Amino acid sequence: MSIFYLHIRDGELLLADVExxxxxxxxxxxAEAVRSAREMLAEKVKLGEIxxxxxxxxVDEAGDVVGLVPLKETFRVA
Incomplete structure (x- = not known):
């Protein structure tokens, strides 16, 4: 098992996952980042936020960014 950090970036603002x-x-x-992004996206839509x-x-334990999950890319319309 490895530790990964799921930081939230909004432009220049970074909300760091310290744990x-x-x-x-x-x-x-x-997969967890996608699930979290969908929850955040749903909340923003409910609140009428952009x-x-x-x-x-x-981010891995070494501090390297190993993946990005843009919130709006987790939304699918059939």
Whole structure:
């Protein structure tokens, strides 16, 4: 298991995940980031807030960004 941090970036603002979470691999961390992004997106839509540019940065224990999940890319319309 490795620790990954799911930071929230909104333009220049970074809300750092200081605790991190254990995941078996980066794919599992990415799946959690997508789930979290969808929850955040739903809340923003309910509140009538603009969703533009916010993303979750997946960061490994070394401090390297190993993935990005833009909030608006988690929304699908059939």
């Amino acid at each position: 991190g979470q254990e995941f078996p691999d980066v794919e599992a961390a990415h 969703v533009d540019g916010q993303e979750i940065e997946i």
